[in-house]
Amino acid sequence: xxxxxxxxxxxxxxxxxxxxxxxxxxxxxxxxxxxxxxxxxxxxxxxxxxxxxxxxxxxxxxxxxxxxxxxxxxxxxxxxxxxxxxxxxxxxxxxxxxxxxxxxxxxxxxxxxxxxxxxxxxxxxxxxxxxxxxxxxxxxxxxxxxxxxxxxxxxxxxxxxxxxxxxxxxxxxxxxxxxxxxxxxxxxxxxxxxxxxxxxxxxxxxxxxxxxxxxxxxxxxxxxxxxxxxxxxxxxxxxxxxxxxxxxxxxxxxxxxxxxxxxxxxxxxxxxxxxxxxxxxxxxxxxxxxxxxxxxx
Amino acid sequence: xxxxxxxxxxxxxxxxxxxxxxxxxxxxxxxxxxxxxxxxxxxxxxxxxxxxxxxxxxxxxxxxxxxxxxxxxxxxxxxxxxxxxxxxxxxxxxxxxxxxxxxxxxxxxxxxxxxxxxxxxxxxxxxxxxxxxxxxxxxxxxxxxxxxxxxxxxxxxxxxxxxxxxxxxxxxxxxxxxxxxxxxxxxxxxxxxxxxxxxxxxxxxxxxxxxxxxxxxxxxxxxxxxxxxxxxxxxxxxxxxxxxxxxxxxxxxxxxxxxxxxxxxxxxxxxxxxxx
Amino acid sequence: xxxxxxxxxxxxxxxxxxxxxxxxxxxxxxxxxxxxxxxxxxxxxxxxxxxxxxxxxxxxxxxxxxxxxxxxxxxxxxxxxxxxxxxxxxxxxxxxxxxxxxxxxxxxxxxxxxxxxxxxxxxxxxxxxxxxxxxxxxxxxxxxxxxxxxxxxxxxxxxxxxxxxxxxxxxxxxxxxxxxxxxxxxxxxxxxxxxxxxxxxxxxxxxxxxxxxxxxxxxxxxxxxxxxxxxxxxxxxxxxxxxxxxxxxxxxxxxxxxxxxxxxxxxxxxxxxxxxxxxxxxxxxxxxxxxxxxxxxxxxxxxxxxxxxxxxxxxxxxxxxxxxxxxxxxxxxxxxxxxxxxxxxxxxxxxxxxxxxxxxxxxxxxxxxxxxxxxxxxxxxxxxxxxxxxxxxxxxxxxxxxxxxxxxxxxxxxxxxxxxxxxxx
Numbered sequence: 001x002x003x004x005x006x007x008x009x010x011x012x013x014x015x016x017x018x019x020x021x022x023x024x025x026x027x028x029x030x031x032x033x034x035x036x037x038x039x040x041x042x043x044x045x046x047x048x049x050x051x052x053x054x055x056x057x058x059x060x061x062x063x064x065x066x067x068x069x070x071x072x073x074x075x076x077x078x079x080x081x082x083x084x085x086x087x088x089x090x091x092x093x094x095x096x097x098x099x100x101x102x103x104x105x106x107x108x109x110x111x112x113x114x115x116x117x118x119x120x121x122x123x124x125x126x127x128x129x130x131x132x133x134x135x136x137x138x139x140x141x142x143x144x145x146x147x148x149x150x151x152x153x154x155x156x157x158x159x160x161x162x163x164x165x166x167x168x169x170x171x172x173x174x175x176x177x178x179x180x181x182x183x184x185x186x187x188x189x190x191x192x193x194x195x196x197x198x199x200x201x202x203x204x205x206x207x208x209x210x211x212x213x214x215x216x217x218x219x220x221x222x223x224x225x226x227x228x229x230x231x232x233x234x235x236x237x238x239x240x241x242x243x244x245x246x247x248x249x250x251x252x253x254x255x256x257x258x259x260x261x262x263x264x265x266x267x268x269x270x271x272x273x274x275x276x277x278x279x280x281x282x283x284x285x286x287x288x289x290x291x292x293x294x295x296x297x
Numbered sequence: 298x299x300x301x302x303x304x305x306x307x308x309x310x311x312x313x314x315x316x317x318x319x320x321x322x323x324x325x326x327x328x329x330x331x332x333x334x335x336x337x338x339x340x341x342x343x344x345x346x347x348x349x350x351x352x353x354x355x356x357x358x359x360x361x362x363x364x365x366x367x368x369x370x371x372x373x374x375x376x377x378x379x380x381x382x383x384x385x386x387x388x389x390x391x392x393x394x395x396x397x398x399x400x401x402x403x404x405x406x407x408x409x410x411x412x413x414x415x416x417x418x419x420x421x422x423x424x425x426x427x428x429x430x431x432x433x434x435x436x437x438x439x440x441x442x443x444x445x446x447x448x449x450x451x452x453x454x455x456x457x458x459x460x461x462x463x464x465x466x467x468x469x470x471x472x473x474x475x476x477x478x479x480x481x482x483x484x485x486x487x488x489x490x491x492x493x494x495x496x497x498x499x500x501x502x503x504x505x506x507x508x509x510x511x512x513x514x515x516x517x518x519x520x521x522x523x524x525x526x527x528x529x530x531x532x533x534x535x536x537x538x539x540x541x542x543x544x545x546x547x548x549x550x551x552x553x554x555x556x557x558x559x560x561x562x563x564x565x566x567x568x569x570x571x572x573x
Numbered sequence: 574x575x576x577x578x579x580x581x582x583x584x585x586x587x588x589x590x591x592x593x594x595x596x597x598x599x600x601x602x603x604x605x606x607x608x609x610x611x612x613x614x615x616x617x618x619x620x621x622x623x624x625x626x627x628x629x630x631x632x633x634x635x636x637x638x639x640x641x642x643x644x645x646x647x648x649x650x651x652x653x654x655x656x657x658x659x660x661x662x663x664x665x666x667x668x669x670x671x672x673x674x675x676x677x678x679x680x681x682x683x684x685x686x687x688x689x690x691x692x693x694x695x696x697x698x699x700x701x702x703x704x705x706x707x708x709x710x711x712x713x714x715x716x717x718x719x720x721x722x723x724x725x726x727x728x729x730x731x732x733x734x735x736x737x738x739x740x741x742x743x744x745x746x747x748x749x750x751x752x753x754x755x756x757x758x759x760x761x762x763x764x765x766x767x768x769x770x771x772x773x774x775x776x777x778x779x780x781x782x783x784x785x786x787x788x789x790x791x792x793x794x795x796x797x798x799x800x801x802x803x804x805x806x807x808x809x810x811x812x813x814x815x816x817x818x819x820x821x822x823x824x825x826x827x828x829x830x831x832x833x834x835x836x837x838x839x840x841x842x843x844x845x846x847x848x849x850x851x852x853x854x855x856x857x858x859x860x861x862x863x864x865x866x867x868x869x870x871x872x873x874x875x876x877x878x879x880x881x882x883x884x885x886x887x888x889x890x891x892x893x894x895x896x897x898x899x900x901x902x903x904x905x906x907x908x909x910x911x912x913x914x915x916x917x918x919x920x921x922x923x924x925x926x927x928x929x930x931x932x933x934x935x936x937x938x939x940x941x942x943x944x945x946x947x948x949x950x951x952x953x954x955x956x957x958x959x960x961x962x963x964x965x966x967x968x969x970x971x972x973x974x975x976x977x978x979x980x981x982x983x984x985x986x987x988x989x990x991x992x993x994x995x996x997x998x
Contacts, residue, residue, distance in 0.1 A: 009394070009395075011475075012393050012394055012395050012475070013395040013396055015389070015393055015395070015475040015476070016389045016393040016394075016395030016398060017395065019385045019386060019388060019389030019393065019475075019479075020385070020386045020389045020390065020401060020405075022381075022382045022385065022386070022442060023382050023383070023385070023386035023405055023442070023446065023447075023450055024386075024401060024404075024405065025442070026382070026438075026441070026442020026443050026446070027404065027405050027407075027408050027442075027443065027444075027447070029442065029443070030416075030420065030438070030439050030442055030443030030444065031407065031408040031411060031416070031443055031444050032407075033419070033423070034415075034416035034419035034420050034423070035411065035415070035416060037416075037418075037419035037422070038415060038416060038418070038419055041418070041419070046659075047680070048655055048658050048659040049655070049658065049676055049677060049680035049681075049682040050680040050681055050682065051681075051682070051888060091313075095313065098306055098309065098310055099310075101306060103303065103306060103307075105307075107559075107560070109310050109314060110559075110563060111555075111556060111559045111563075112314045112317050112318055113313075113314070113317055114555075114559070114562075114563060115317060115318075115321065115552060115555065115556075116317055116320075116321075117500065118500060118551045118552060118555045119321065119548045119551070119552065120503060120504055120521065120522055120525075120544070120547045120548055120551070121504040121506065121522065122504070122506055122522035122525050122526065122544075123324070123522075123525060123544035123545075123547050123548050124320065124548075126525065126526075126540060126541075126544055127320045127321075127323065127324045127541070127544060128320060130323075130327075130335075130537075130541075131319075131320060131323060132832075133832050133833060133834055134830060134831065134832035134833045135832075135833050135834075137319070137323050141319070151830070151831060151832045152832070153832055154779070154831040154832045154972075154975065165316070169316050169317055169320075177563050223448075226409065226410060229412060230412035230413070230414070232412075232414060232506075232507060233506045233507070240780060241965075241969075242780070242968065242969060242972055243969075243972040243975075244969050244970075244972045244973070245969050251412055251414050254414055254415075255414060256961075256965060258418065259652045259655065259656055260651075260652055260961040260962070260965070261959070261961050261962040261965075262655055262676070262961070264418065264659055267418075268418070271414070271415040271416075274412060274414075274415060275410065275411060275412075275415055278410045278411070278412070279407075279410055282410055332836070332839045358615070358617075359615070418656070418659060418660070421656065421659070421660040421662075422659075422660050422661060425660045425661050425662045426661075430657075430660065430662050510649065510653065511653070511656055514611075514643045514645065514653075514657070515641075515643060516615060516644060526646055526648065527615060527644075527646050529646065529647060529648070537834075537836070537839075
């Protein structure tokens with residue numbers, strides 16, 4: 001009797017749902033319920049100390065439009081994310097190409113470039129905060145070669161640059177490894193054919209390598225963009241958003257509003273905004289894949 | 298490759314390696330220096346006056362060994378739990394045809410897009426309602442079931458998608474159930490992807506900073522990243538030398554394990570479905 | 574259909590948790606009570622003393638089964654505390670920093686203490702120095718006990734000054750010449766000689782600007798008026814004070830520049846301006862040191878104090894028990910014990926003899942000049958309702974000042990335009 005009821009597809013449906021159940025229940029509990037709550041908070045004025053929680057409708061959203069500091073934060077976020085993604089992806093690709101050569105010692109260098117990935121983020125950032133001081137190790141090294149280094153974390157441009165570089169060096173190893181794997185997956189006969197046709201190496205790189213690894217470029221760029229919008233501990237340890245507000249990116253501004261200024265309602269509103277931005281950027285990148293990603297698996 | 302090209306490549310690699318090696322080198326050597334020498338300018342690259350005092354103090358000032366254990370066991374549990382949850386879900390999304398699979402996959406992927414700062418306050422309220430604040434449960438449950446495990450599920454799905462189906466078909470003909478196929482056929486084949494997920498997950502848990510700060514309040518419950526920022530005198534002034542020794546202690550063992558097992562580490566990562 | 578069911582369940586969850594956010598007070602219980610107090614010191618000696626006091630209290634009040642002291646890092650103290658309160662998991666008692674005092678005192682988050690203190694045996698609330706309690710009062714009620722009232726002084730590395738052939742502050746004081754001008758000159762000379770830092774305003778680090786009040790008060794400047802409504806940064810005394818400071822940093826190089834760390838207590842600087850409670854950091858000092866009052870400014874002598882209060886949270890399940898413990902924790906007997914680490918607000922304890930017993934590192938003369946005189950006449954570091962947001966705005970607006978070619982007047986005007994809307998709130 002039961003065999004009849006359990007046709008292949010019903011059985012599969014049950015199995016499918018059982019398999020995804022832990023993840024699905026977890027997502028509802030720890031992603032969607034909190035997200036709903038954040039939206040709910042964003043409609044309120046919530047003063048934690050006075051213990052008041054008042055419904056204010058769209059007032060917090062109105063406030064977004066009138067908040068000059070938010071505009072600054074968005075600009076800083078744009079600079080940070082763009083700088084991080086460009087630097088991270090191009091460095092990762094460069095390292096992958098260099099390590100893809102048949103050379104002795106590539107395993108050593110691969111280990112070196114990947115090693116910061118396994119160092120604890122807080123430890124890494126604390127160390128860099130020492131190194132980047134005016135009398136710190138970086139300027140000490142520069143002095144050895146006769147360069148008078150700038151006061152990294154105190155200059156508006158250099159502080160942003162420093163935060164980006166610290167983050168890139170920490171994480172570029174991951175993307176490098178992914179690129180390396182993708183490069184090794186490009187069939188060698190494509191290059192051989194191109195060489196026979198007289199194509200230069202630069203031409204080969206642009207016409208063969210880049211298209212062949214474009215799915216990896218897409219994936220790493222999505223992960224890197226999303227990651228760049230979540231950078232927090234680095235800013236908190238290195239610059240606390242300064243000098244001025246030059247490194248106050250959206251997540252840090254959100255943290256300030258909610259946890260430091262006790263504006264939990266407005267903080268929740270900023271959270272909703274941040275989520276909307278991440279969602280939008282990801283959708284745009286995903287759509288763009290049709291245009292420039294060579295093959296879709 | 299010509300000799301000149303080779304020299305050029307090595308030159309570039311060595312130069313680029315500097316910012317990757319120097320911080321760790323500086324951290325370890327400085328932690329062995331007396332505190333006055335930490336700020337010497339220009340910095341000395343080798344400690345002249347080696348002392349392990351700061352290391353001893355790290356254990357005196359805080360239950361550092363306990364905190365070390367906390368971080369280790371939480372990261373281990375999270376890794377095991379995430380492997381189970383994500384391989385199950387990833388397998389289902391890749392290999393089982395069922396109604397709504399695509400819809401639920403997209404729904405779950407939303408978790409990938411949520412910075413933890415966004416949901417930390419409601420999560421705090423929820424765990425407080427369940428009486429789990431100042432326990433390790435939030436640090437274990439949320440990564441295994443919530444947003445952080447979504448990337449793991451994604452990696453597992455991509456891997457299973459690329460797996461040839463013949464073995465499974467044969468097993469099905471032999472009368473094996475779905476779970477048996479998953480456990481006996483698919484999972485053993487997924488070793489590289491599982492390795493990559495394990496590494497990702499372990500590092501993610503090991504590095505968690507905001508969540509422990511929010512959820513934990515007793516020092517014997519603390520995890521390492523949180524403990525690192527606690528080496529301050531009674532008035533908030535950082536104790537530099539002790540901070541650096543503690544930082545070295547958190548970084549070095551993982552680095553050593555990595556260097557020993559780096560081939561499996563990196564190749565496991567490289568052979569996941571992340572290739573696209 | 575499934576989706577709808579899940580959404581409905583989620584919405585229900587949202588609603589219940591949302592409502593919990595405005596939840597009411599819980600019934601006072603008569604069962605066993607455990608108390609939790611957040612502190613920012615994880616110093617073992619401190620915690621040992623607290624636990625001894627708590628044990629004594631529990632011995633008298635068997636209903637209280639546990640008193641737990643929760644150290645939270647100083648750096649993120651107020652943030653963590655607020656997050657815990659927001660999550661409905663606030664402590665029963667909490668240390669409070671002076672800069673968050675107006676927020677906590679004014680919001681109604683704390684239980685008024687007057688009645689409890691009046692009832693407590695032998696408490697003698699009249700003994701509390703009015704200068705010390707002022708910050709913690711609102712509407713004539715006391716909301717927190719200022720358990721630490723710590724004046725700022727100047728710690729001096731005598732060895733470094735002598736090596737540079739400079740007069741020590743003690744000699745300058747004797748000659749009635751201990752002025753900021755002189756202090757900066759001495760610091761600059763010492764820095765040139767030692768290659769280390771001259772004078773460090775501790776915890777300023779070009780971010781914690783409120784610590785500069787230890788300097789500008791000597792010029793009669795203030796961050797904002799006493800009623801908190803008028804910005805003081807663009808007024809002449811502040812412009813003069815900041816001009817002096819700017820010159821001391823960038824021309825005289827008497828203070829380490831931005832982005833440079835120098836720890837006086839590790840022997841990296843000739844002098845540091847900080848609270849006297851830091852004397853404990855000199856226990857193992859390998860150099861000769863002294864503690865002197867702040868130099869005089871153009872407006873003459875002055876003192877600045879930093880404070881920390883202890884309050885009982887109204888929302889706690891056993892707020893009345895918490896307040897009772899607070900009264901015990903701070904009664905004359907225990908205040909005397911706490912005075913070993915935290916300068917007390919009780920005038921009866923503020924004698925050089927009493928303090929000397931518990932502060933073996935300091936000489937009676939130092940205690941008299943810096944501590945006792947400081948507490949009675951000191952100006953508290955600036956604080957305001959919404960301090961964190963104002964502090965952040967000031968920090969960001971002041972950043973352009975810390976460059977050699979800064980237009981001081983314009984920058985200070987900018988500080989006022991940044992914080993005026995916040996002061997008006």
